[in-house]
Amino acid sequence: MAWNEYSFGLLVVFLAALVGFLALARERDDLHKLLLVDLVEVASIAVIALLGTDLAEALILPGLVVGIAELLALSQLFIAKEGIAGVPARGLNIEVVQKSPATVIIPGFLVVYGIILSGFTGGGVAALGLVFYFMSHRFLGDFHVLELASGISWALWVAAFFVFMFAPEFWFLALMGAAVGILLKVITKISLVGVMWGEPQ
Amino acid sequence: MIIQKISRVLSNYDNILPLFAGACAILAVVALLSLPLPYFEDQLYPKQIVPGSTLNPYDRGGPPFTRVDIRLQYPENSPTAGYVTAYLTPFSLFLARNTMYMGTTIVAHPGGILDEILYNTRGLDTVVEPTILFISFAIAAYIFHRRED
Amino acid sequence: MNEIGGIPLFYLEFGDIVAYFSPFTLALFLLALVFSVFVIVSRPERQIDIAFGADAFFAKDISLAELRFRRFMAIACGLACMGAMVTGDVFDFTLFVSLVGICNVGIVAAVKNHHVQDAAYQYGLVALAGTVPLFSAAAIVVTTTGSLSMLELASPGAPAVPLIARALLVLGVMGEGMAPFYAAKAEMFRAPGAPYVIMCSLSSLLIFLRVTEVVLLL
Numbered sequence: 001m002a003w004n005e006y007s008f009g010l011l012v013v014f015l016a017a018l019v020g021f022l023a024l025a026r027e028r029d030d031l032h033k034l035l036l037v038d039l040v041e042v043a044s045i046a047v048i049a050l051l052g053t054d055l056a057e058a059l060i061l062p063g064l065v066v067g068i069a070e071l072l073a074l075s076q077l078f079i080a081k082e083g084i085a086g087v088p089a090r091g092l093n094i095e096v097v098q099k100s101p102a103t104v105i106i107p108g109f110l111v112v113y114g115i116i117l118s119g120f121t122g123g124g125v126a127a128l129g130l131v132f133y134f135m136s137h138r139f140l141g142d143f144h145v146l147e148l149a150s151g152i153s154w155a156l157w158v159a160a161f162f163v164f165m166f167a168p169e170f171w172f173l174a175l176m177g178a179a180v181g182i183l184l185k186v187i188t189k190i191s192l193v194g195v196m197w198g199e200p201q
Numbered sequence: 202m203i204i205q206k207i208s209r210v211l212s213n214y215d216n217i218l219p220l221f222a223g224a225c226a227i228l229a230v231v232a233l234l235s236l237p238l239p240y241f242e243d244q245l246y247p248k249q250i251v252p253g254s255t256l257n258p259y260d261r262g263g264p265p266f267t268r269v270d271i272r273l274q275y276p277e278n279s280p281t282a283g284y285v286t287a288y289l290t291p292f293s294l295f296l297a298r299n300t301m302y303m304g305t306t307i308v309a310h311p312g313g314i315l316d317e318i319l320y321n322t323r324g325l326d327t328v329v330e331p332t333i334l335f336i337s338f339a340i341a342a343y344i345f346h347r348r349e350d
Numbered sequence: 351m352n353e354i355g356g357i358p359l360f361y362l363e364f365g366d367i368v369a370y371f372s373p374f375t376l377a378l379f380l381l382a383l384v385f386s387v388f389v390i391v392s393r394p395e396r397q398i399d400i401a402f403g404a405d406a407f408f409a410k411d412i413s414l415a416e417l418r419f420r421r422f423m424a425i426a427c428g429l430a431c432m433g434a435m436v437t438g439d440v441f442d443f444t445l446f447v448s449l450v451g452i453c454n455v456g457i458v459a460a461v462k463n464h465h466v467q468d469a470a471y472q473y474g475l476v477a478l479a480g481t482v483p484l485f486s487a488a489a490i491v492v493t494t495t496g497s498l499s500m501l502e503l504a505s506p507g508a509p510a511v512p513l514i515a516r517a518l519l520v521l522g523v524m525g526e527g528m529a530p531f532y533a534a535k536a537e538m539f540r541a542p543g544a545p546y547v548i549m550c551s552l553s554s555l556l557i558f559l560r561v562t563e564v565v566l567l568l
Contacts, residue, residue, distance in 0.1 A: 065331075333449050333452055
């Protein structure tokens with residue numbers, strides 16, 4: 001059988017995966033295990049990318065999100081297991097961050113721009129703004145609002161899916177519902193990455 | 202005896218991940234040995250690159266609110282497939298007419314081939330995926346809240 | 351088509367993803383459904399610890415919040431199992447199996463016990479690493495055959511699925527909670543609350559049964 005471009009790609013990816021898994025097999029430290037697992041996830045994304053069609057791009061997104069989601073849960077479990085709680089979470093101790101109004105203006109701009117973009121990338125942009133805001137101000141709000149928003153976005157998405165499947169003539173409504181659902185979902189989830197630590201209020 | 206030994210190794214949960222990683226490494230070697238794999242040329246959702254288009258690499262043709270033909274597995278199950286692919290929001294239409302950068306940001310706007318696959322033809326995948334995110338988030342939030350007491 | 355699990359009785363179409371109910375998948379689906387109903391209606395068992403060297407015992411108390419959370423995880427796990435049992439798409443199957451894996455971690459991670467949490471963490475790492483062979487398998491299937499639908503791949507004249515894709519799929523399912531790693535779950539079974547913990551083993555068993563069908567079908 002001939003060596004096509006696909007096989008050469010697989011050769012590189014599986015070599016990388018082999019290195020990653022060998023490192024994982026030798027590692028004994030729990031935190032490093034988590035980081036290495038996250039690293040070998042890249043290999044699975046690369047195998048999907050080698051398909052090279054539009055379908056590949058659509059399959060990468062779930063693959064990527066599954067990795068991020070499990071990482072979120074496992075890192076929280078790691079914190080609980082090691083008892084790292086009790087570290088006070090303050091804002092960044094930098095004078096310009098604490099004093100200037102830029103810490104409100106820049107997140108505000110990013111959130112508005114993200115909402116205009118909508119969809120997955122828009123959610124990422126808006127979440128970046130929120131992460132910056134939470135980092136520079138001590139996060140005092142409670143998570144219940146964000147948890148509620150993530151639940152609503154999930155329901156919105158599932159509703160949009162059922163419209164697509166059972167009433168395809170309303171595809172436009174479903175498209176907008178799914179776009180708003182993913183926007184809310186990505187904003188709430190990504191903005192909490194790195195914020196959920198320290199002392200809960 | 203040997204089973205006893207194996208089960209003793211397995212019962213220590215610190216050994217599970219190294220064992221699994223070792224199995225994955227062995228399978229990676231097997232994958233390397235089995236390598237020249239054929240690439241099936243007649244793929245679903247083929248990628249077209251239209252040089253010069255402002256929507257490049259996602260230009261699949263069609264003005265908004267018309268249908269384009271896309272190659273999917275079961276066309277009879279998705280009677281409206283093709284509408285979402287052609288759709289552009291007013292803002293993205295403005296970008297496409299005035300700049301060359303629409304193609305790089307199309308994935309951020311509703312509409313386009315990726316939304317067609319993600320929401321419509323392979324919608325169940327994308328329902329499972331936020332469910333995984335939702336469950337992971339629920340676990341993280343529960344563990345976080347429990348530290349309050 | 352290749353009738354490993356019997357002739358499909360009916361199909362449920364979701365666009366490109368077609369779920370099919372053959373006698374085999376229907377039986378597994380009903381098993382997952384019945385057990386999910388059991389989880390909804392049953393009360394958790396209270397674990398009794400006997401104090402060593404003294405004539406005393408104490409029952410472990412389960413808080414309402416923990417009960418509700420673990421019941422939610424067990425129901426989600428049941429739903430994920432039902433999806434994994436009937437889906438007719440290889441990539442969708444891998445996603446459902448990953449969902450089963452993370453739900454299993456959630457069921458035990460809620461327990462406030464250092465040993466149990468440590469075991470849940472190690473198991474979660476395996477579940478996360480297991481997604482690598484799973485997704486790789488699905489990607490190799492679609493690249494070499496041009497289709498992800500099991501029904502298409504099982505029909506005569508479909509391109510052959512490489513052996514390595516099947517091997518990766520099986521290894522991935524093993525990583526998400528399966529037989530050789532079973533012994534490690536003993537640590538997890540120290541967690542109090544009977545019906546929820548049993549959901550872990552039942553889901554492992556179900557996805558194992560289903561993956562044998564998938565591998566033989568491809």
